Amino acid sequence: MPIPAPNLYPAFNIVRLSHVELVVSDLAKSRAFYVDTLGLQVTDEDRETIYLRAMEERGHHCLVLRRGDTPCARDLGFKVYDEDHLEKAAQFFTEKSLPVEWVDRPFQSRTFRTRDPHGIPLEFYARMDRLAPIHQQYALYKGVKPLRIDHFNVFSPNVDESVAFYNDLGFRVTEYTEDEASGRLWAAWTHRKGGVHDIAFTNGTGPRLHHTAFWVPTPLNIIDLLDLMSTTGWVDNIERGPGRHGISNAFFLYIRDPDGHRIEIYCSDYQTVDPDLEPIKWDLKDPQRQTLWGAPAPRSWFEEGSLFEGQAPVPAQLDAQPIIAP
Template identity: 40%
Template structure:
C-alpha cells in the first residue's frame, strides 16, 4: 500500500496547526503546570476557561483549557487558514463532501468553522485572532520551558492511510512515514505538514481517533532540562513520561509530560526545515531508524485522550509493540560478586 498523494491545488489554503482545546478537572492546577513547567503565558481567564500562548506567539492563544465536571477530554484541534475567504471555500468544500460544517462564534478568535475529519476527529478553522505582545525577549517573564510556539498534534487511528488521505486532499505534504520491516508496505505512521517543518499533524496506527499528544517548540535543549528541574521543584516530577531523548527520525530532542489530567504534551527543540519541491517523503523502517533512546513506555504507546462524543474504532486491534518495560525486564541483572 502506498501513502496518499498530496493534492497540489486544494480547495482552500491551510497555513498550519495552530491551537487545541482541552477540558480539565481543576483549572487552577492545570494552569500551574502549563505556566510554570511548560512556560506558557496566560492571555485571558474567566468563567472556568483559560487561554494560553507560547512566549513567541502573537496570536491570542494556542491552548484553551475548560473546566469540566466530567471526564477530561480533547474538544477540538485548531488550524489557521489564510483568510476569511478561505473559510467560505472550506465550508463549500466540506459541504460538498458531506462533512456537515458549521460556523460558530468563539471568544478571542475570528469567524470559526467547525467540522470533523474522515475518521471523526473534531476540527476547527479560523483565519484571525487578536494580536498579543510577543514575549520572546522578555526573559524576566519566562518560566519553565519557556515554550516558544505550538508546533503539531499527533493522533491515533486504526487506518493511518485513510486518516491521512483527508489531509493530503487539503494540501498537506508528507514529510516522513514508517513501516515495521523494510519489505513491508503498510504504513504504521504518517507525518504531514503545511508550514516549513516536518509536522503539523501525525497519525500512528492504534484504535482511535484519539489525541496522542500536542507539542510546543522550545529554544534549545537547556529549556528541556529547565522544565524538568521546575517540575521536580513544584511537585510535578511524576508527570514526566518519556525522555529526555532524541527522536529516531530526526534530530529533535524531546520530553513528554502528562499534564494533571493525563493529557500528553511534548516539548521539543526546533525540528528540521521543509517545504522545497525536492523534499519528498522519507521512508523509515527498523533498519534505518537510529537513535540512542530507550523504547517508549507502555503508557506512551497505548494511552491517549478521548475526543468528546467521538466513538473509538478498532478496539483490540493494536499489536503488541516493543516497549520500555519489556526491554528492561529482558536485561539480565548483573550483581557484583
C-alpha cells in the first residue's frame, strides 16, 4: 500500500509526544533503575506513584511509574496546542466513534483519554505544570544523562491501518519498511515535533508497547551507561546494542527495566521539519535497515513487548519477518 499523502492541516494540532505511564511491580526497584541508574529526575512521589522528568524538560513529567500487581503500559500522552485544539481533538475522536473520557490528572490541565482503532490508550492535554529549568544544573546529571523523552514504538497488527489513522492526526512518515512480496508496510516512523519520530509502528502481535525512548547528549553517554549497568547489577538488563540504526541514523541502546518494559537510549537522528520531506523506503530484508553496521536484532526484540492495560492483543495480519539474530 502506498504511504498516504501527508495531512498538513489536521483537525487539531498535536505538538509532540509528552509522557507515558507504566505500571510496575516494585517502586523501589524501578526507582533504582530509572533514577539512580538512568538519571531521570524525581518531580513528585508517594507510596504508589513516582513522577519523573529529563534534564531539558520544563513540563512536570515525561514518565509516570505507578505501583500495581500486573506490570503493563497505560496511556501514551500527547500535548496539543491549546484548549481550543483539545476540544477539537475530543470532537475528532467522538466522530470516529472512539471513546472520550475526561479525567483528572495531577499536574495537567483538562485531559481526556481515548483509544486508537487498534486499542492503544492515548491521553491528550494542552497544559502541564511548568518547573524551573535544570538543564544547566550539571551537578544533577547522572547515569546516561537523559535530556528528554523522544518517541514511542508500538507493535501494530496492521501497520498500514495505523499509519492511515495517525496520518489523519497530522503525523508525517519519515521512513518506512515495505514487504516487497505483499507491498504492505512492515514498519513506519511518524512524527509531529520535527525529529524522525514521535511514534513508530512495528508489525507484530498488538497493540503492545515495544519501547519508550529517551534522547541523550552523545554516544559516549551510552558507553558510560553500559559500564555503569555492567558493574552495578544490571548487566542482564542489556538487550541490544550499542549500535547505529540504518533507519533514523540514530545511535542506540535497548535495555529492560525490572519488569521487562523496554527502554531505548537514543541520539543523533536528523531534522524533519520541512513539510514536503519525502519518506525514505527500506526493504524488509536489508540487513542495514536494523543496524547500519549489519548486526541483526535478537528474537526478543521482535516478539516481546508491554501489554496495554485493558487491551488484549491480536496476531499481526502480515506474515513477514526481517533477519533475526540466532
